[in-house]
Amino acid sequence: MRYLPHTDIDRAAMLDTIGADSVDALFSDVPSDLYLDGPVEGLPLHASEMAVERHMRRLSKKNLAAADTPFFLGAGAYRHHVPATVDHIIQRGEFLTAYTPYQPEIAQGTLQMLFEFQTQVARLYGCAIANASMYDGSTACWEAMVMAERITKRTRVVCAAGLHPHYVSVATTLARFTRASVDTAVPVLEAGAGEDAIIDRIDEETSCVVVQYPDILGRIPDLQRIADAAHDKGALLIAVNTEPVALGALEAPGDLGADIVVGEGQAIGVGLQFGGPYLGLFAIANPRHVRQMPGRLCGETIDADGKRGFVLTLSTREQHIRREKATSNICTNSGLCALAFSVHMTLLGDAGLSRLAAVNHALACKAADRLGRVPGLKVLNDTFFNEFTVTFDRDARQLVRDLADKGILAGISLGRLFPDEASLSGGLLVTVTETSTEEDIEALANALQEALS
Structure with a gap:
C-alpha cells in the first residue's frame, strides 16, 4: 500500500490552486445520504500491518486454488x-505498465512488442491484420458487431446458439444504446440449433452472423458453410474463439471465410487471476476494412536515419479524432496481458x-x-x-x-x-x-x- 506524505500545508496549497474550499467540496455531486457518518460496522478502527497480513492469509485459505x-x-x-519466463519478463521495469504510451515513438520496446503481438494474433486467426488488443473477449465481440454494422450499413445481428451466453449478455446490454438488433432466439440444445438453423435466420437485413469456434458446449461448427451462406446474403461472418490453444489443432477461422475474428487471449500467458484482467483479441481478413477497426494499430517504419522503427499507425478512438468519426471509445489496450500472451506464444x-x-x-x-x-x-x-x-x-x-x-x-x-x-x-x-x-x-x-x- 502506498504512503502519501502530504502535509496539511501541501493539501491546502493544492486546494487553493484548484479553487476548492475543502476536500469535501470535490465530492459535492455525491448525495449526502450516501456518505458514511461513522466507521464501517465490523471493521476495527486500526490494526498493525502484521495483524492485517495474518487476517488476509486466513481469508485466502478459504479459497480452493x-x-x-x-x-x-x-x-x-x-x-x-x-512458463516462469513470462512472469519474469512482464515484471521488468521497461514493460510493467498496462497502458499504451501517449508519446508512443519514444517507447520503441513497447511498440515493437505490440507489433509482434499483432503479427502473432493475425497468424493465429488466419487474418490479414490484428489490432493491439482490447479489454476482453466479450467486449471485442461487441465491437466486431458494431464494425459489421458500419461496413454493411445493416443493423441485424444473428448469434449462433453456441455463442457464450456472457458474450450475448454484453451484446444485448450495449445494443440498448445503438441501432443494433441482436437475434439470439434458438436455444443451445434445440434440435435445429446447428448450422441449418443459423443459415435459415440470415436475411437481407443481417449485418453479421456471430459463431463461436469451438462453441460453448465444446462443439466445432462448420465455419466455411456458414461463411458462404452469410456472404450470399451480403452479411459478414464473425468468428469468436475463447480458447486460443484450440487453434494449434483446428484450422484458423480466417482461412474458413470469417471476415472478423475475435476472442479471449487469457489462455496463453495470462493465467486465471480470479477473473481478470484478461485480453481481447481482434483481427480482420480484409485489409480494406482497417479504418473501420476499433482500437489501436502499431506499424513498422524507417526513421530519418534509415533505421527500423515502430509507430502508432492508427488510433481511431474518440479521444484522438472527431467523436462522430471514431470507431470505438476503447481507452486502452490490455498492454501487459498482451505482452504476457506474446512472450508465451514466442516460447511456444x-x-x-x-x-x-x-x-x-x-x-x-x-x-x-x-x-x-x-x-x-x-x-x-x-x-x-x-x-x-x-x-x-x-x-x-x-x-x-x-x-x-x-x-x-x-x-x-x-x-x-x-x-x-x-x-x-x-x-x-x-x-x-x-x-x-x-x-x-x-x-x-x-x-x-x-x-x-
Whole structure:
C-alpha cells in the first residue's frame, strides 16, 4: 500500500490552486445520504500491518486454488501452464505498465512488442491484420458487431446458439444504446440449433452472423458453410474463439471465410487471476476494412536515419479524432496481458502450440472416454477440442457444489450458464488441459459415479 506524505500545508496549497474550499467540496455531486457518518460496522478502527497480513492469509485459505485440486473448469477462462519466463519478463521495469504510451515513438520496446503481438494474433486467426488488443473477449465481440454494422450499413445481428451466453449478455446490454438488433432466439440444445438453423435466420437485413469456434458446449461448427451462406446474403461472418490453444489443432477461422475474428487471449500467458484482467483479441481478413477497426494499430517504419522503427499507425478512438468519426471509445489496450500472451506464444512457436494442442485434445479424449463409462452419464459431443458436455438426470449445479466440497472442481453447470433453459439443468461442461493428469480424470469419474449412483 502506498504512503502519501502530504502535509496539511501541501493539501491546502493544492486546494487553493484548484479553487476548492475543502476536500469535501470535490465530492459535492455525491448525495449526502450516501456518505458514511461513522466507521464501517465490523471493521476495527486500526490494526498493525502484521495483524492485517495474518487476517488476509486466513481469508485466502478459504479459497480452493486451481493448482491444489482436480480442476475441470473452462467456458472462456482456462488453466494452462504459464512458463516462469513470462512472469519474469512482464515484471521488468521497461514493460510493467498496462497502458499504451501517449508519446508512443519514444517507447520503441513497447511498440515493437505490440507489433509482434499483432503479427502473432493475425497468424493465429488466419487474418490479414490484428489490432493491439482490447479489454476482453466479450467486449471485442461487441465491437466486431458494431464494425459489421458500419461496413454493411445493416443493423441485424444473428448469434449462433453456441455463442457464450456472457458474450450475448454484453451484446444485448450495449445494443440498448445503438441501432443494433441482436437475434439470439434458438436455444443451445434445440434440435435445429446447428448450422441449418443459423443459415435459415440470415436475411437481407443481417449485418453479421456471430459463431463461436469451438462453441460453448465444446462443439466445432462448420465455419466455411456458414461463411458462404452469410456472404450470399451480403452479411459478414464473425468468428469468436475463447480458447486460443484450440487453434494449434483446428484450422484458423480466417482461412474458413470469417471476415472478423475475435476472442479471449487469457489462455496463453495470462493465467486465471480470479477473473481478470484478461485480453481481447481482434483481427480482420480484409485489409480494406482497417479504418473501420476499433482500437489501436502499431506499424513498422524507417526513421530519418534509415533505421527500423515502430509507430502508432492508427488510433481511431474518440479521444484522438472527431467523436462522430471514431470507431470505438476503447481507452486502452490490455498492454501487459498482451505482452504476457506474446512472450508465451514466442516460447511456444508454431510447433510448440501444435504440440500443446495435441496434448490437450488427447487428454480430453481420455476424459470423455472415461466419463462415458460412468452409469447414468452421457457425453453429448461428437466433436470437441479440450472441452465437452456431459448430461445426466440430476441438477448439475448442486452436483458441482457437492463435488467442490470434496475438493474436485468438476466443471461448469449449464444451468449456471443458461438459467432460463430448464432442459439444461442436468448438463455439465468439462474442460481438460495439459494441467490435468490421468489421476485427476479418474478422481472426477469416480466422484461422478458415486454422486450419480
